[in-house]
Amino acid sequence: MAFLIRHVPSSLRMAMPVSRWSALRRAVWLFVIMSTWLGAGEPASAERPAPDRQAGEAVYQQSCARCHGVAGKGDGVDARRFYPRPRDLTMGVYKFRSTASGTPPTDEDLFDTITRGLPGSNMPDWRHLDEAARWHVVDYLKSLAPIFEQTPPEPVPVSDDPGPTHADLAKGRAVYEQLGCAACHGAQGRANGSSAAGLVDDWGKPIRPADLTQPWTYRGGRTPRDIMLRLLTGIDGAGMPSYTGAVSPEDAWQVAYYVASLQAEPVWHRLPAAARVTGELPMAPDDPRWHGAEPAMLRLRNAVNAQGEWVAPPTITAVEVQALLNDDAVAFRVRWHDPSEDAAAPGDALALLFKTEESTGDLVSLQAWPYHGAPSLDLCYWVVGEPAAREAVAATYDAVRAGSSLAVARPARAAYAEGAWQLVLQRPRRPDPALPGAARVPEHGAFALAVVIWDGGNPEARAISPWIDLLIEDTAAPRATAH
Ligand code: HEC
Ligand code: HEC
Structure with missing residues (x-):
């Protein structure tokens, strides 16, 4: 595929920022887009x-x-556990169509919806049902809503895909702004537009x-063609308008390619290694030494309320973690998307969770922490507006949040911009006499950690990562230096 990357069109090359990292990202993007483009248009085999x-x-x-x-009324026994709710199929309102709004x-x-499922939601895919069964269930769904009695609709015309080599991302960005996509999806696509809050x-x-930067949240597909269909047909029921007639076919494709270029490729499941620095650990989230620390991306599970129900859409779906260490301490940089900076109580907040020296039990059982009889954990808790984070050994989040457990201040610095938080938090490597039972960072080997995030603007939602191992390979040779 290397040849594809060499054929970057001049329009793209001009839009390329100078850093090597951006050039690499663009090349990866073009590769992904090229592969999906070449694979598109496979005929459905179904008889x-x-x-x-x-x-x-x-x-x-x-x-x-x-x-x-x-x-079919969307009220199955499992329905309330999911956001969005399973669809009421008797209303005949469908989000993902090739037809007019x-x-x-x-x-x-x-x-296609039944076959592929809706990946960013809890609607599973049904490939394992044979094709005849899938067609029969289509017939059944159509009997549930009167809208299917009208003449069958035609798909909206979609002009020929100009292909990735004709993508002009600067033009796409301008049209994205003109059409008002940014008002909802935000200038950077981080769901933080001025009209984003309060939609029903x-x-x-x-x-x-x-x-739009998180490809795993797309339900109707992430390719430029899928995005093209979304903007031509709208997302009925969700308040996303249709842009048919409001934009030329050429410009619509430019927006579709631009939106696809916003998608960041996550590296899930990588165990990050803590990189060593000589001298002071960085406190600034944009310190260049962070480039030397491997990032790990973690998918977050959003907790439901005490009734097992979703009250608000989950706003935080992933977090990136990195670590640097010197002889005395570990610094963590944690980055996540949050559509608004919420300083008023309860405020945006984050906790890094570690196992204490005494805590027994495996990491799987700790997934559901806190539970009745659960061991205490070591929590480094940061909340917006406080000058430092605090570390405590506690058996519940509430004990730490309410300040009712013994806590020690830890250096922390956070910055919020354009729908994203960055937080740097430091804690000592060795046992702290002021905090009995706190976690000890090993000289070599694995150090278990997890992340919990509260969105102050969405206070019922608490997003929890799986436990991962941070790898400590503390050789004397420094791995990350300032550059
Ligand atoms: C585990 C729960 C679950 C099961 C089981 C499930 N669905 Fe869904 N389904 C959902 C959710 C959640 C949505 C709403 C997704 C959204 O709004 O983005 C949905 C949406 C849909 C839609 C609407 C798509 C659109 O364009 O708006 C259809 C059609 C559908 N499901 C059909 C089916 C069929 C047929 C089956 C069985 C073969 C099925 N579902 C089984 C959870 C489920
Ligand atoms: C009025 C607010 C609004 C505007 C304006 C808007 N959108 Fe959306 N868009 C939404 C909402 C809400 C959703 C999520 C729908 C859901 O969760 O079911 C969405 C979802 C999407 C998705 C994801 C679809 C999927 O497969 O899950 C894409 C892509 C998208 N919008 C593109 C655009 C583009 C491009 C524009 C401008 C041409 C635009 N939107 C304008 C509200 C808007």
């Missing part, structure tokens, strides 16, 4: 069977009813614009 609603209903009751409800989807749209969907639930 459609004769309609059979009864067979479709049987499949539906077996596979779909637990979420979408026995009668306000019209029903085509049968192929429904078949057709089902009366709060809804957030997508964070």
